[in-house]
Amino acid sequence: MPVLTREQLEERLTSLHRASLELVSDLSLDTVLERIVRLAREEAEADYAALGVFDEAGDLVQFIPVGMAEEEVKKMPYPPKGLGLLGALKQERKTLRVRDIQKDPRSVGFPPGHPPMRSFLGVPILFGEQVLGQIYLTDKLGGEEFTEQDERVIETLAAYAGVAINNARLIRALTERDQSLTKKNEDLTLINTVATAITRSLDLDEILQKTLTSVMEYLKVENGEIFLKDDNGSDFRLVTHKGKFNGHLFTRDVFRMGEGIIGEVAESGQPYISKNVGKEVRYLRQKVFEEGCRWVAAFPLMARGSVIGVMVVAHHQEIVIDAPQAELLEAITSWAGITIENVVLQQQAQRLAVLEERERIGMDLHDGIIQSIYAVGLALDYARVALDEDTQQAKQKIEQAIDGLNKTIRDIRAYILDLRPRELYGNNLIQNLNRLVDEYRVNTLSEATLTAPEDGLVGLPVSHATALFHICQEALANVAKHAHARRVDVRLWATRDRVLLEVADNGQGFDLRQMSITLGHGLSNMHIRARKVGGDVEVTSAPGEGTTVLAWVPRRK
CATH class of the missing domain: 3.30.450.40 (GAF domain)
Known part of the structure; x- marks a missing residue:
């Protein structure tokens, strides 16, 4: 060439x-x-x-x-x-x-x-x-x-x-690194979302919904359900459903241990992924097949080494779950399982507290009001006998009985103030607080005042207003029962971000170290109500110096 x-x-x-x-x-x-x-x-x-x-x-x-x-x-x-x-x-x-x-x-x-x-x-x-x-x-x-x-x-x-x-x-x-960073960001978002949901809420339904939604969005699937173990310990019952399919995924809402996908995961404690949902036709609804479901996965919700529930997700096409995703999902479902168990245990503790409170009230009624009424009855019986022989003595016994009845009426009103269920009628918190203070003044025959803004705090969410109302009710009930106060002042005011409520009395006060004994379940209820809407409660007191309850809630949701 x-x-x-x-x-x-x-x-x-x-x-x-x-x-x-x-x-x-x-x-x-x-x-x-x-x-x-x-x-x-x-x-x-x-x-x-x-x-x-x-x-x-x-x-x-x-x-x-x-x-x-x-x-x-x-x-x-x-x-x-x-x-x-x-x-x-x-x-x-x-x-x-x-x-x-x-x-x-x-x-x-x-x-x-x-x-x-x-x-x-x-x-x-x-x-x-x-x-x-x-x-x-x-x-x-x-x-x-x-x-x-x-x-x-x-x-x-x-x-x-x-x-x-x-x-x-x-x-x-660089592309693989960006994809890896994106994936890590998605993982962190899931962790943050679930962690926020399970730490900020004591509502079981809210925790279940947010956990299920977060996992579904992370896996990009269309449908999901959560089954929780019944009290009998052998059945798993549907408690949460979310998705595009018309109706629930399965033909039943309750599965026994070892039965179907739910029962198998509950029994083994291991995740289950089905690439061929055809073999699950016995339990999946026919409508689910007709609407295109082709992939189902189930994950155990673990708490202290035991399965307390099962989360199941479904999609119209196969989803590949790699090892890091599987580890993350295992961690998430473990967190959710522990939180769900804690909430359930707390609900059980609250139910037990109600029973204990009923027992306490019964004892208080027996030892206090009932005994007072019995004493009034004895005085009247004595007056009846003495009426013909010593009218002056009979008159004194009748006056003594009337005083005893008035005291008993005040005691009963105090119990009613403490126990009667209340709702926040309307959206004007100040009107309702004023009604509450008036009732306290009449029932206790002591001085009570309310200081509040003139605008009624327009725009305060109803749930936040309701929380403040119940906290005030609880605080006034505690004053009536324990403080022996001559005066109580209720103040309501707002800052840019918060609405604050203060209930201060000039009663006998108490040692804060004995607070749980003095205030009982009332203080716990106040804390729960405030924290449920993102607020909190602080109590200050000392023997002989009265007590102040300060509560706050966010001004906006």
């Missing part, structure tokens, strides 16, 4: 430069590799061309041949292993140009099924000191061997190829 003139070579290199600039700008690694090998074959006018790509350990990870028929490629049991001339090219890290492959002492032949080849040109693809791969060409068209100009052109292409491959790898690494 005739040697190119200097002008022809420069023109050829200029053309290669333009093509290589397009190559370097391409950020898709697979596309870059394909374009490199085709451009090399075209520029060197070779019958065959191939490109091998190495990983960081120097092992061949990609082999892209061009010029061989598809049938010829399929006949090869494996790509070249990097022996012979290819091994020398990799070892020496410099261009190899061979007239006849079979006559070169470094040659070890071809893989089985490989077509025969003669002339060879191999150029390493370098980036700095790193060997990224190799370009090798065989069987020069129209000539017996590749020329020095071919060598120079392919070396130039290899230099551009090194930059292009490195750029593409960097972009792929």
